[in-house]
Amino acid sequence: MAVSTDFAPPFKLIAPYFIVGIIFFVSSIVLLFGFDISNLDTNSTLTLSWVHIFLLGFVMMVIFGAMAQLVPVVLEVGHFAVELYYVIYPLLTIGALMMGFGFYTSAALLPYGGVIVLVALLIFVLETFLTIIKQKKLNLVMKSIVLSNSFLFFGLIFGILMALGFAGTIEIDINNFLKAHIYMVLAGYVGVTIMGMSLVLLPMFWLSHSFSWKPVEYALYTITTSVFMVMFSALFKNSLLEYSGYTLTIFAFMLYFYQIWLIYKTRVRLDHDIYLHSLLFAYSSLLGGLILGIVYLLYPSNTVLLTFGWLMFAGFITFMINGHLYKIVPFLVWYQRFSPLIGKQKVPMLADMVPKQSAKIQFLFSSSGVIIIAIGLLIGNNEVFKSGVSFLFMGSVFMLKDLLYMINFK
Numbered sequence: 001m002a003v004s005t006d007f008a009p010p011f012k013l014i015a016p017y018f019i020v021g022i023i024f025f026v027s028s029i030v031l032l033f034g035f036d037i038s039n040l041d042t043n044s045t046l047t048l049s050w051v052h053i054f055l056l057g058f059v060m061m062v063i064f065g066a067m068a069q070l071v072p073v074v075l076e077v078g079h080f081a082v083e084l085y086y087v088i089y090p091l092l093t094i095g096a097l098m099m100g101f102g103f104y105t106s107a108a109l110l111p112y113g114g115v116i117v118l119v120a121l122l123i124f125v126l127e128t129f130l131t132i133i134k135q136k137k138l139n140l141v142m143k144s145i146v147l148s149n150s151f152l153f154f155g156l157i158f159g160i161l162m163a164l165g166f167a168g169t170i171e172i173d174i175n176n177f178l179k180a181h182i183y184m185v186l187a188g189y190v191g192v193t194i195m196g197m198s199l200v201l202l203p204m205f206w207l208s209h210s211f212s213w214k215p216v217e218y219a220l221y222t223i224t225t226s227v228f229m230v231m232f233s234a235l236f237k238n239s240l241l242e243y244s245g246y247t248l249t250i251f252a253f254m255l256y257f258y259q260i261w262l263i264y265k266t267r268v269r270l271d272h273d274i275y276l277h278s279l280l281f282a283y284s285s286l287l288g289g290l291i292l293g294i295v296y297l298l299y300p301s302n303t304v305l306l307t308f309g310w311l312m313f314a315g316f317i318t319f320m321i322n323g324h325l326y327k328i329v330p331f332l333v334w335y336q337r338f339s340p341l342i343g344k345q346k347v348p349m350l351a352d353m354v355p356k357q358s359a360k361i362q363f364l365f366s367s368s369g370v371i372i373i374a375i376g377l378l379i380g381n382n383e384v385f386k387s388g389v390s391f392l393f394m395g396s397v398f399m400l401k402d403l404l405y406m407i408n409f410k
Helices: 011-032 045-075 082-104 107-132 140-166 173-207 214-236 241-264 274-296 304-336 358-380 382-407
Strands: none
Touching: 011 304, 045 082, 045 107, 045 140, 045 173, 045 304, 045 382, 082 107, 082 358, 107 140, 140 173, 140 214, 140 274, 173 214, 173 241, 173 304, 214 241, 214 382, 241 274, 274 358, 304 358, 304 382, 358 382
């Protein structure tokens, strides 16, 4: 997949997304100290508060920053209105905070926070679509971005309706709408975005080539079908559609996992760096999560569901994002700050811009924390859970330190 940096936006536009995102990540880990897993439930207000802080503040924020860079580079066209990105992250920050506090302390904040988030995400979706239509011929990557942003838009609609219902403004079946909302945003937007970005980033960073794209193409079709099935099952209260959608989602991620294996086998770059270690842990967590997903479908259990969600959120998504930051941020900083100096003075290599020892410490703390927390959730032990949170908190602090080091590298 060929990419060009000619249409890349300035790094000063992208950097706040990464910094604010990681600050939200650290904050979400701090919130875990307040959890008591003996009475933890997927629908509790504390869980919903954490999920929205984590997803909106961390996952969405970093993905939006990455997409601001990736979309024009892959399309080889400029943004329709790149200045809008200076508006999106403040709105998303305020909205995420209001949603988090709304679920945690005051439901009256939810409609207001939801509207602010809706505005931020609508601006992002609209700007992305207006940028995409400047390129007449779309490849598989851009088709995945069109799909993911469509799911994001519909997921927002369901989320706003839920927020209004939660605040008592309208009367709806919140549990059923929650399924549609989760699937639209997580499987539809985050899942499809990760699959689409992998088509560009993994072959580029690993120098992989001569492999088939069919598994991920089939995975995208399968996960799209599964999201619609779960959405309609929520609307029409059809359990057959619901569980068929869950099964197809697991199958889609298995196809995606196989695609990553093909890319990994054909890689030319064999560096055993923080990027490789992060991705290996992410995909190991994905595999573990898929196994727990199958167990949950056969033997439904709140404990299994919580552990499945944890591995997918903190194991797969988090390590995919943080691992890529160790590659993306040095490149963007190098391109803006040092590429004009080539031939005039000595410039650093990209590898010189990564704090290797600190990154190793970050990985050890974070991966240990994720594993210990997963064990604590499975055995229902609060002390084990809290000790895992302590490890993960230390890892998140090192991640923030490393990010600031790379951004400010002189």
